[in-house]
Amino acid sequence: MAHGDTTGDFEKSPGWLDWYDGPSTPAFTLPEGAVDAHCHVFGPGGQFPYAPERKYTPCDASADQLFALRDQLGFERNVIVQATCHGADNRALVDALQRSNGRARGVATVRRDVTAEQLAELHAAGVRGVRFNFVKRLVDRVPTDSLEEIVAKIAPLGWHVVIYFEAEDLPELYGFFSSIPTDVVVDHMGRPDVTKDPDGPEFALFLQFMRENPNVWTKVSCPERLSVTGPRALDGEQHAYTDVVPFARRVVEEFPGRVLWGTDWPHPNLKDHMPDDGLLVDYIPRIATTPELQRQLLVENPRRLYWPESLNTQGA
Numbered sequence: 001m002a003h004g005d006t007t008g009d010f011e012k013s014p015g016w017l018d019w020y021d022g023p024s025t026p027a028f029t030l031p032e033g034a035v036d037a038h039c040h041v042f043g044p045g046g047q048f049p050y051a052p053e054r055k056y057t058p059c060d061a062s063a064d065q066l067f068a069l070r071d072q073l074g075f076e077r078n079v080i081v082q083a084t085c086h087g088a089d090n091r092a093l094v095d096a097l098q099r100s101n102g103r104a105r106g107v108a109t110v111r112r113d114v115t116a117e118q119l120a121e122l123h124a125a126g127v128r129g130v131r132f133n134f135v136k137r138l139v140d141r142v143p144t145d146s147l148e149e150i151v152a153k154i155a156p157l158g159w160h161v162v163i164y165f166e167a168e169d170l171p172e173l174y175g176f177f178s179s180i181p182t183d184v185v186v187d188h189m190g191r192p193d194v195t196k197d198p199d200g201p202e203f204a205l206f207l208q209f210m211r212e213n214p215n216v217w218t219k220v221s222c223p224e225r226l227s228v229t230g231p232r233a234l235d236g237e238q239h240a241y242t243d244v245v246p247f248a249r250r251v252v253e254e255f256p257g258r259v260l261w262g263t264d265w266p267h268p269n270l271k272d273h274m275p276d277d278g279l280l281v282d283y284i285p286r287i288a289t290t291p292e293l294q295r296q297l298l299v300e301n302p303r304r305l306y307w308p309e310s311l312n313t314q315g316a
């Protein structure tokens with residue numbers, strides 16, 4: 001369904017695909033307490049304007065719409081990640097966290113001049129991390145000394161750093177990423193080229209990065225973004241994105257305690273189709289094949305990072 005061409009004073013980027021309205025109820029029953037650990041809120045633009053420096057203008061995707069999806073799919077909680085279309089203006093994120101009744105935590109974007117007071121306010125709202133984006137079509141590159149300054153400011157709060165990059169850029173960024181002292185969460189497995197061999201050198205470098213750095217976690221999310229051959233999660237398809245499965249399954253099985261999963265709703269910048277989020281949930285048991293792996297991926301791991309106070313076992 002189209003959600004309108006304008007949002008407040010903003011016109012959506014040409015060719016923008018709106019999120020899928022009326023997703024199916026998943027066939028896979030999520031474990032109790034499951035967390036959608038990667039999703040976004042956009043605007044509404046009339047209330048929370050998009051950032052002047054943005055590289056795309058999305059359709060609105062409000063907190064209420066996100067919470068309705070959460071309930072429909074059977075998740076208990078969300079981790080809402082600041083997207084580049086809102087720059088370092090975290091107001092839409094903070095508003096969503098505050099209206100979630102403690103059922104959402106957040107990852108913000110901040111600049112090097114962020115103050116301790118601003119960070120304390122974000123923490124009180126439920127922010128637990130910052131995101132550094134290195135995807136060239138989304139942002140202008142921020143120098144690493146600025147990022148190091150930010151890390152020094154957020155580390156005392158117990159926050160972590162979410163990094164988003166493409167596989168071809170890992171060799172250049174490997175040293176900087178390995179130097180980050182906090183926990184680090186890699187979005188979408190570092191965006192592997194899934195036409196390549198999962199046993200080949202490109203993905204081997206990513207696996208090596210995770211092996212060498214026990215503070216590094218990853219989201220085994222976004223098959224709809226990584227897949228080349230599909231099939232797409234539409235029309236009841238129960239075997240969607242088969243080409244991504246070997247990559248995600250490999251990571252889940254080698255690092256079961258350091259993986260997260262999220263819908264990526266509302267799926268910004270997809271070009272050729274918009275997935276049915278219910279069918280995306282049905283992809284999960286193909287990459288986390290046992291109830292124990294599913295519980296770690298969906299419940300225990302996200303709680304350790306985002307709701308550690310809810311765990312009563314030490315070092316769980």
Ligand SMILES: O=C(O)/C=C(\CC(=O)C(=O)O)C(=O)O
Nearest residue numbers: 082083084085138264268269
């Ligand atoms: O939602 C995602 O994970 C991916 C995005 C958008 C994004 O990250 C952003 O705007 O910050 C993408 O690949 O276009």
